[in-house]
Amino acid sequence: GAVVSQHPSWVICKSGTSVKIECRSLDFQATTMFWYRQFPKQSLMLMATSNEGSKATYEQGVEKDKFLINHASLTLSTLTVTSAHPEDSSFYICSARALAASSYNEQFFGPGTRLTVL
Amino acid sequence: GDSVTQMEGPVTLSEEAFLTINCTYTATGYPSLFWYVQYPGEGLQLLLKATKADDKGSNKGFEATYRKETTSFHLEKGSVQVSDSAVYFCALSDRGANSKLTFGKGITLSVRP
Numbered sequence: 001g002a003v004v005s006q007h008p009s010w011v012i013c014k015s016g017t018s019v020k021i022e023c024r025s026l027d028f029q030a031t032t033m034f035w036y037r038q039f040p041k042q043s044l045m046l047m048a049t050s051n052e053g054s055k056a057t058y059e060q061g062v063e064k065d066k067f068l069i070n071h072a073s074l075t076l077s078t079l080t081v082t083s084a085h086p087e088d089s090s091f092y093i094c095s096a097r098a099l100a101a102s103s104y105n106e107q108f109f110g111p112g113t114r115l116t117v118l
Numbered sequence: 119g120d121s122v123t124q125m126e127g128p129v130t131l132s133e134e135a136f137l138t139i140n141c142t143y144t145a146t147g148y149p150s151l152f153w154y155v156q157y158p159g160e161g162l163q164l165l166l167k168a169t170k171a172d173d174k175g176s177n178k179g180f181e182a183t184y185r186k187e188t189t190s191f192h193l194e195k196g197s198v199q200v201s202d203s204a205v206y207f208c209a210l211s212d213r214g215a216n217s218k219l220t221f222g223k224g225i226t227l228s229v230r231p
Contacts, residue, residue, distance in 0.1 A: 109162040
């Protein structure tokens, strides 16, 4: 149980285009989803926290107009990278926290999406 | 703010060797501590956790003890296997309703046959 999927697993796009990444919790309902960015040989950096039905909370330094997050249902959150540029190339990972959160608030992670902007 | 520091990698070991991966943390509150593992081409998986001081988390032969006095959560395994080759992340989470994970940089473990 507790499977999170991401789609696509990789995407290549031209500079200036927008890219949408989907994150789905397949067998549980997620009140909260998180979006991370991972640079090569570095840690995961939290970009934003997304609660179903409300606006996402962005971490300091993350442009909310650049990285649009929508959490339309308890099983789906989307991240749209608008007007992508080469510096946006990265590995984007989502995670989901279950509706019936345990005492330690475990997050379940998706497999990640590799974005390459040419 | 909260932070997690992991030892520098990568680490290469022979099969059946003993493994220690160091992790220390700084936190303003009383966090929960985690080790996550990322196998090649896959997402992060929770390996083990500890939610209070002196707790020992264990799974798949790996162990880590929550040491509040030294603010550490070192990962150990007595005999590694080739299948343990992966990236290991130490992380902490505060205890609020909107708790977030703070990760260390991760360390790559390669186990030779």
